[in-house]
Amino acid sequence: MATFILRRLLALIPLLFLISFIVYGLVLIVPGDPSFTLAGGTKADPATIIRIRHELHLDESFLSQYWRWVTHAIQGDLGHPLFNRGTVAENIWQRFPITLSLALGAMVVSFLIGIPAGIVAATRPGSWLDRLMTLGSSTGIAMPDFWVAILLISFFAVSHNILPSLGWVPISESLWGWFEHLILPCVALGLAGGATLARQLRGSLIDVLDQDYIRSARAMGLREREIIGKLALKNAAAAPLTIAGIQFAYLLGGTFIIENIFSMPGLGSYLLTATGSKDLPVIQGGVLVVAIIFVLVNLAVDIGYAYLNPKVQLQ
Amino acid sequence: MSDALLTVSGLGIEFAGADGWIQVVEDVGFSIAPGETLGLVGESGSGKTVSALAVMGLIARANGRVSGSIQFDGRELLELGDDEMRRVRGDEIAMIFQEPMTSLNPAFTVGNQIARAVRAHQSVSRASAKARAVEMLDLVGIPDAHRRVDDYPHAFSGGMRQRAMIAMALSCDPKLLIADEPTTALDVTVQAQILDLIRSIQAEFGTAVLFVTHDFGVVADICERVAVMYAGEIVEEAPVHEVFVRPHHPYSEGLLASMPQAARPGERLTVIPGQVPRPGSLPDGCRFHPRCSYAQPVCIAGPVPLTRRIQSGSDAASARCVRESELTLAGAPEISVATSPSAAVGAASAPLLEVRGLRKEFPIVRGFLRRVQGHVHAVDGVDFSIAPGETLGLVGESGSGKSTVARLVLRLIEASGGSVVFTPQAGEAGQDILQLGGRALQRGRREMQIIFQDPYSSLDPRATIANAVGEPLEIHEGLRGKVRDQRSGDLLELVGMGRHMLSRYPYEFSGGQRQRIAVARALALNPRLLVCDEPVSSLDVSTQSQVINLLADLQERLGLAYLFIAHDLSVVRHISHRIAVMYLGRIVEIGPAGDVAHSPTHPYTEALLSAIPVPDPVRQRERKRIVLEGDIPSPTDPPSGCRFHTRCPYAMDVCAVDDPAPFETPNGTTVWCHLHTTGPTLAGDTVLSLPTPVSSGASV
Structure with missing residues (x-):
């Protein structure tokens, strides 16, 4: 390994x-x-x-x-911005935690929605729960994230005032504040990913549950919880994991819009401004950082894939 | 039988179909005493596996209904709740399956899976569950068990995986082991090892075994009693000797007669015409009557009850045939030892195919820098020729390189060296297939076609039969529309099917019919040579005989030559004029079929023949067999000298050092073995044949 x-x-x-x-x-x-x-x-x-x-x-x-x-x-020197003070690296470094929290938070939301929904649907194919999940995931995939964001803001922030709709609180200042400000943007951004994940997982889990080795496990009297939660899931996770890596690129793109809607001073809004003013060093540095993150995430996906499928390590 | 461990009675199983419930098993009953082995025999579709799954409580309630009674060790299993039944599974009744390659979870180590099974039934620590896994792997003969326990299944060979499955099944000391075709997917040599293992475990732990199989040879080897199933019913149940000597149901007689071991060379194999009916469209009266040669109007009158001849004890016997008392049915036929009469086909004429020094190496890339670290010598210098109209049988265990040879000859993969000279028209100059390119290769390929092992995956499920059979006509002859379908229809009739089937899709056909369609497609361009890569291995015994008879007929009518590849020597022996035996990428013996199959000159051939079970319970159990140890070595680093010396019971010092030179026996067999050349005195100055030929166990 x-x-x-x-x-x-x-x-x-x-x-x-x-x-x-x-x-x-x-x-x-x-x-x-x-x-x-x-x-x-x-x-x-x-x-x-x-x-x-x-x-x-x-x-x-x-x-x-x-x-x-x-x-x-x-050497970590991305030059100086044309229209701002400081260095490009400093500016990116300041805004990076915001975008990262947002993207990772959205991933967590995707998993929290997608994994349970996928398992519930796959273990009861054809049932009303399964059909509900299929319908729900179609809706989730069809709704654009900015629109979900606006719906969430109008319900949770404007009508009921349960959660804040704008801004950002660093984690060092207030843990709850940080968390509270992240909820709505992460849900808005992660919903579609969760719906895709649920569908992927449902499909591959149904295939895996039909395999001979699952029958062997049942024949040995293993508990259904262990068979689905461990034996089947580890085999079924490979395809959704690959999708999750690609989804992450989509998420990074999505942060640019979501940051603007929720007025979060992240990398996205910074880069958007720089593009408008043709601030070359900022654009080049920012895109490079985003590309590196994307490559690293896909490396993590590959490593996860090798863990799930021991044969990969041999090749 | 109150002392029975398992008593199944009145078992009925229904599955949900598109138009309501379909009965697949009806009124099935059998019982097994502690330590006893019952064989449940029948073709696919007879309901034997489903019945076994019902005993395990593995029929999903959502789409299956089980009725009747399954008494196990004083309890009624059908009355148990889900969790109670789960506790019985694995702990008291365990099951092993047909496909060892897919029965273990690829994402967990072998030890992890065995330990999980132990912990599902016993509250022991992880460490002691793993210790139990090592102990069990050691018991079933996995070398180096304490290290192999942490390997993933892909590092195990097929035989080792089946051993690991047995280790898992026995990890909780079950009273009953259900074995569902556990050796069908394995080589005969490995099959012999696994059967020995099951026998020794039974002797040691007194485990009862329900052995589900379609192979009467295996039944003769391991079972004490036999229940024969047909179309969801038990048609005969009796002690094993009785079924083999005097069966009481025509289906049992037919199955025994259609074993390839039973056939005389040159004669057609006995077949049971037709196929097992599908559940839901069963014939009236006796379900076997449409295929039965003894059928009379009385057979159609009404359902036939199972009649007991002998009521109780281990001699209990019953059959489901109205004419049982009038018929005297034949038992297993004598094994023919006659030599093949047609050994000399085309020997005088120029060869159709001449293969010289054929080699194929696959590079292995490994390590950090992904450099080529070695080669798999899949095929390492193979020579043979095939005359027009001749059949050359190519046998060997999996991993011997025989399928690679098939692909190399057709140039489906590129060879690393050698030549394959093909001369479709006698008198013309032959062409080296390996040197052809582009159009010349395409023209050459018209004359040589292939049929594959698995008729389920070799036909496009979305193409009609007309498209499947007509495709080569389109590509090579530009035929379209009606002309093409006319020719396709002719081809279907040639293989014994009707032209009205052209518009159907593959899923509407059984395995045997699909293989006929594959043959029709291969014949579309009038080839001279047909490469048959395990064409009957995945078919039932009676269907297997039908396809082999078809191939023999076609050879006679069309003068086809076959390169017939199989791991089953008894099939190859019947259809071949000459046989070549391969081991680790090399031919070790090649000669006339009768000689190779009845007086082998190479110890490997001898071992292969010895591993085929003889369909005679008395002789099979008495005869001395050569059981090869372990698996075929890795072709990456083949043994020095004679490659077989690591497993050879006759190995001498010289065998590990020198490559044996070819030696020609007076019969015309060429053999590569030191016993014949540098060997000492095994049977005089030179060895003409080895002591244990196939079926003559009594003569040893």
């Missing part, structure tokens, strides 16, 4: 280089020149523009720009 993880980690190095190259390149081919904006827009005089371009190294070749950026990035 240790060799397996180490090998997968090493395989990430060329992948991360490729990602950084694409991230850096994509932003540069977007039309428009930030030095033009910085120099004062339409009123800018050409000499200032040239000076700023030189300061930002925009007059160098693409490869040397990229090399400068990537060698700094490896």
Whole structure:
């Protein structure tokens, strides 16, 4: 298992280089020149523009720009924002916990909804509970997260005033405050994932419960709770786990919108602002961080997959 | 029998179907005394497995109804609640299944699964449950049990998995073991090991066994009493000797006669015509009458009761046949020892297929840097030829490389070396299939076709029979529409089916019918050579005989040549002109079928033959058998010298060092074995045949 993880980690190095190259390149081919904006827009005089371009190294070749950026990035230096103070790395680091709490919280909500619903439906296929789950999950998948967010806000915050609808409290300040502010955004973001997970789990669990080894377990007189909760679930978890990895990318995208709706000062709103003003170092740094998170999550999925299916480690 | 451990009576089982409940088992009764072995025999669809599952309480209430009575050790199992029944399962009655490859959970270690079973019935610590797992694995003969207990099932071979299943089943000392076709998916050599294991466990612990099987050879080997099932009923029950010597039901007689061991070479195999009726569409009167050669109007008059000849004790016998008293039925036929008469087919003409030095290595990538760490030598220098119209049988255990040879010959996978020269038209120059490319290869392939083992997965479930059979005609001859269907219909009739079946889908057919369809498809392009990769292994005995007879007829009519691959020597012996025996990627013996099958010259052939149970309870139990130890070694690192020396009962020092040279016997058999060349004096100067030929246990 240790060799397996180490090998997968090493395989990430060329992948991360490729990602950084694409991230850096994509932003540069977007039309428009930030030095033009910085120099004062339409009123800018050409000499200032040239000076700023030189300061930002925009007059160098693409490869040397990229090399400068990537060698700094490896050392944790993502440069300075064009329109803000501080460094890009600092700014990201401040906002990162918010986005991470939101994404992980949404994952937890997905699991809390998807796993029990999937098990209940799979163990009673065709029953009214199963049909209710299928109907519920179709609805859950069909509803866009921003719309769910608005519904939740209007019910829990506006009409009944049970939960706060806006803002963010750091965990260091108040644990309850942090938790309370996360509930609505996490539910809004995690609902669709939970519905997808429930369907996936139902399908694969029904297949697994039909396998010979489940019959063997029953023939040995094992309790149904142990058969479903341990023996079957470990086999059935592989497919939903793969889906969960892909879902996480969707979740990260979703945080951008949800952060805006709930006025949370996270990575998403920061990047959104930077995109509007063409703040290249922020966009490049932010996208790189998001891409790395995504790659790491999928590594975790692969490792989980190897745990669930011991044959994978051999290959 | 008040002292019986298990008494089943009036057992009825119904399943929910689209139009209400369908009765699949009716009025089934049998009993087993402590320590006794009862064989429950019948073809698939007879209801034997379902009856066993009912005893286990494993028929789901949601779609199954069980009625009647199942008395076990003083209790009525059908009256027990779910949790009470769960406590009986595994603890007092345990069960092992047909498919060892899928019966263990792939995500948990073998030891974990056994320990869970122990902890489900006994309140012991995890550590002592695991200790029990090691003890049980050791008992069933898993070498190095304390280490293997932490392995996952995929690290176990099929035979070892079945041993592990037995270890799990016995972990709580059950009084009754239900074995549902436990050896059907295994090689004969491994089957012999598993049967010995079950016997020794019975002797040691006094466990009673309900042995569900379709194989009368296995019955002869292990059972004391036999209950024969047909279409959901018991048609005959009697002590094993009686069934074999004088069966009292025509179905028992038919099953005994259709065993391939019973056939004389060159003759057609005896078959029971037709197939087991499906539940819900049973014939009136005696359920067997449409297939029975003794049927008369009286058989259709009404349901036939089970009549007892002898009332009680271990001699109790009964049969369900109205004409029982008038008929004198034949028992198991004598095993034919005659040599094959047709050994010389096409020997004079140029070979149709000439295989020389065929090799296939699969690289193994391992470790941190994923470098090639070695090779699996799946096929390692194989030579043989097939004449036009000839059948070459290729036998060996799983892992011997025989299916790889089939795929290499058709170039479904690329060879690592050697040549496969194919000469479809006598007199023309042959072509090396391995060197052809593009269109030339496509043309070459028209003349050589393949049929596979599993007729359930080799036909596209969403294509009609017309499409399945007509596809090669479309691809190679551009036929479409009516012309194509006309030809497809002709092909179906050629294999004994009707052209009205063209518009149907595969699921509407039984296994034997599907295999006929696969044969029709293979014949669409008039091939010269048909590669048959275990074509009857997954079929019932009587269906198996039907397909083999069909293949023999087609050979006669069309002059086809067959490369016939099977692990079952008794089937191969019947259909082949010559037989090649493979072990670990090499041919160890090749020669005329009769000689190889009746006077083997290689110790491996001898062991394979010895492992086939003889369908005669007396001889099977008396004869001295060679049971090979362990499994076939890994082809990654094959043994030095003669590859068989690690399991060979005759192994000498030289065998571990030198590769044996080929030796030709006067009969025309070529054998690779030191006994014949450098060997000392086993039977004179050279050894012409080994002491234990197939069925002549009495002569040893």
